[in-house]
Amino acid sequence: MVELSTIPQEVLDIAEGIRSMRIRGAGKIARSAAEALRIAAEKYQGEREPSVFRRYMAKVADTLIETRPTAVSLPNAVMYVMQAVFQQTSDFDELKKGVIDAANRFIEDSLNAVKRIAEFGSKRIRENSVILTHCHSTAAVSVITEAYRQGRVVKVYSTETRPFYQGRITTRQLLENGVPVVQIPDSAVRYIMHEVDQVVIGADTITSNGAVVNKIGTSQVALAAHEARVRVFVAAETYKFSPMTVIGELVPIEFRDPTEVVPQEWLEKHKNVRVLNPSFDVTPPEYVDAIITEVGVIPPQAAIMILTERLGWAIDKIKQAGLTKLRFEDLVED
Numbered sequence: 001m002v003e004l005s006t007i008p009q010e011v012l013d014i015a016e017g018i019r020s021m022r023i024r025g026a027g028k029i030a031r032s033a034a035e036a037l038r039i040a041a042e043k044y045q046g047e048r049e050p051s052v053f054r055r056y057m058a059k060v061a062d063t064l065i066e067t068r069p070t071a072v073s074l075p076n077a078v079m080y081v082m083q084a085v086f087q088q089t090s091d092f093d094e095l096k097k098g099v100i101d102a103a104n105r106f107i108e109d110s111l112n113a114v115k116r117i118a119e120f121g122s123k124r125i126r127e128n129s130v131i132l133t134h135c136h137s138t139a140a141v142s143v144i145t146e147a148y149r150q151g152r153v154v155k156v157y158s159t160e161t162r163p164f165y166q167g168r169i170t171t172r173q174l175l176e177n178g179v180p181v182v183q184i185p186d187s188a189v190r191y192i193m194h195e196v197d198q199v200v201i202g203a204d205t206i207t208s209n210g211a212v213v214n215k216i217g218t219s220q221v222a223l224a225a226h227e228a229r230v231r232v233f234v235a236a237e238t239y240k241f242s243p244m245t246v247i248g249e250l251v252p253i254e255f256r257d258p259t260e261v262v263p264q265e266w267l268e269k270h271k272n273v274r275v276l277n278p279s280f281d282v283t284p285p286e287y288v289d290a291i292i293t294e295v296g297v298i299p300p301q302a303a304i305m306i307l308t309e310r311l312g313w314a315i316d317k318i319k320q321a322g323l324t325k326l327r328f329e330d331l332v333e334d
């Protein structure tokens with residue numbers, strides 16, 4: 001049994017940063033988790049014995065994936081790095097180096113993926129487009145910014161994204177990139193949709209049937225877009241596709257604290273009121289026109305191809321171990 005106290009504070013701070021949403025957005029969460037695993041390997045002080053090191057890394061991995069449940073980018077990033085932890089070798093230095101290299105590779109590939117998505121996705125934005133986006137997605141902002149640089153975007157509507165107001169981050173970033181942006185409340189989406197040419201959003205998780213799990217309110221945006229015959233593009237790296245959904249698991253939806261919705265004093269005054277704060281929702285594939293990944297633009301129905309081609313190794317591992325919930329400490333052999 002590995003104690004939490006053996007994990008470096010810097011690593012625990014990253015885990016806490018993800019839990020408290022100081023570090024947020026599926027891509028950034030994934031890169032931060034890979035970074036935390038790298039730091040954990042670099043700062044490891046225990047026995048130079050592969051099985052002891054593996055047990056310690058498994059504890060770090062489990063601590064990271066328990067922080068937030070919905071974005072699959074987190075367990076996918078951790079699984080990617082942990083493949084190196086489970087490599088067959090009795091050489092401790094080789095094992096440790098393998099882990100550090102895998103973490104660095106994940107971070108670099110992830111950043112390159114966002115660049116490719118911007119390149120591919122911007123081509124799908126028509127001349128003189130008015131875009132609507134929801135929440136804050138690095139991948140979506142990259143597509144919109146690249147299309148703007150190419151002279152095709154005239155205006156962006158950015159939703160506030162209550163209750164956490166991630167839309168304000170999007171608005172600020174677009175402004176910094178020089179993109180004309182208008183902040184709207186979430187409730188104005190249907191009102192404004194007749195002016196919008198294309199919706200561009202990100203994803204936390206994409207299921208094997210092409211459903212898109214993203215920030216709460218996304219499915220309402222997609223529904224309003226569908227009604228107005230406005231195309232919906234989802235910008236998502238391939239590590240946002242969920243291997244667990246291939247074996248029939250549902251994506252867990254995170255419910256956050258009611259005080260993100262109403263102040264504590266209000267709750268105390270109205271003791272009988274129950275407040276719900278679901279953080280994500282599911283948009284069915286029928287409401288998505290295309291998913292823009294770093295390997296190409298695909299219809300949502302092709303999600304299973306991405307899963308088998310890019311994450312086949314993870315699906316095999318999950319099936320072999322008969323997993324219904326990922327827990328790395330159960331995978332370590334002595």
Ligand SMILES: O=C(COP(=O)(O)O)[C@H](O)[C@H](O)COP(=O)(O)O
Pocket residue numbers: 024025026027028071134135136137138139140166201202203204214215235279
């Ligand atoms: O739903 C969110 C963020 O939710 P939260 O703020 O709760 O983490 C983003 O749209 C996706 O994570 C994609 O973001 P990115 O493209 O940056 O990965």
